Amino acid sequence: MSTSAIDTNDAAAIQAAQEGVLCIDRSFWGRIKVSDGDRLRFLHNQSTNDIQSLKPGQGCDTVFVNSTARTLDLATAYILEDAVLLLVSPNRREFLMQWLDRYIFFADKVQLTDVTDETATISLIGPQSDAVVEKLGAAAIIGEAYGNHISIPSVSGSLIGVGSGLASPGYTLILPASSKQEVWSKILEAGAVPISDSTWDKLRILQGRPAPEQELTEEYNPLEAGLWQTISFNKGCYIGQETIARLNTYKGVKQHLYGIKLSGYAEPGSVITIGDEKLGKLTSYTKTLDSHFGLGYIRTKAGGAGLKVHVGEVEGEVVEIPFVSHDYPQF
Structure with a gap:
């Protein structure tokens, strides 16, 4: 593909993020499940946001920092009935698994599981994302607060949460890896324009x-x-x-x-x-x-x-x- 073609596609993607709807496969990002009875207290003590006040169906962005408050990663936490699902940066998941494990003490009821390989993540980006969400049967999430999430009715073990991962409006889906292709096809049929990882990075830089x-x-x-x-x-x-x-x-x-x-x-x-x-x-x-x-x-x-x-x-x-x-x- 020529440089001009890449530029033209990027220009179309930037416009779609402002006016239409993009989709990106973010499955290479890390997903860590934190479970057992002390999970909320544990994450509350290890990151910057008020995790302990959240209820199932809610979520937030939070930052993991070291003892001098230097940044380790920006993550999104989704509160489930029996666990917290963390969406973390692709180059940070192994480090964070090890780092979090260091702070689990003998009496703590906390289990960490890297579920990256058995799950998938797709993000919808842009103001027309609501139309795609309706096609997925998940219209109940439209208008909810950032981080709030529900399951996709037709996909067992899934969630769709408010927030694109960028400053643009949108949604993020986490689902079993076995369901990714079917859901991806539905998203494309609903009119979303797929983008590459490099275009995502361009958008993340432009949006900060x-x-x-x-x-x-x-x-x-x-x-x-x-x-x-x-x-x-x-x-x-x-x-x-x-x-x-x-x-x-x-x-x-x-x-x-x-x-x-x-x-x-x-x-x-x-x-x-x-x-x-x-x-x-x-x-x-x-x-x-x-x-x-x-x-x-x-x-x-x-x-x-x-x-x-x-x-x-x-x-x-x-x-x-x-x-x-x-x-x-x-x-």
């Missing part, structure tokens, strides 16, 4: 979803990554809580993740500057049909959207991105 090994590393904390919606400031102690609480209380976030419109190609890792002043680092780059775009961390004191910067030798302008927030929450 941070990714492990790029924006989510042990250099950054979830407040710097703009993941305020994943953090409960009212829950009890959890790993990394003291650092996050202190940063929030004293408004001590030193850098923020932004989008950067670029005049040309820039290598991830390039230094972001104004004159001789170093402001941060480019973490992701993508090219669209008519522009270049990246994600990068900008020092808080330097300012935010509207800044004219250099990224390496390339000119850039700092812009807002819809997936993240830069404001301290109001209580």
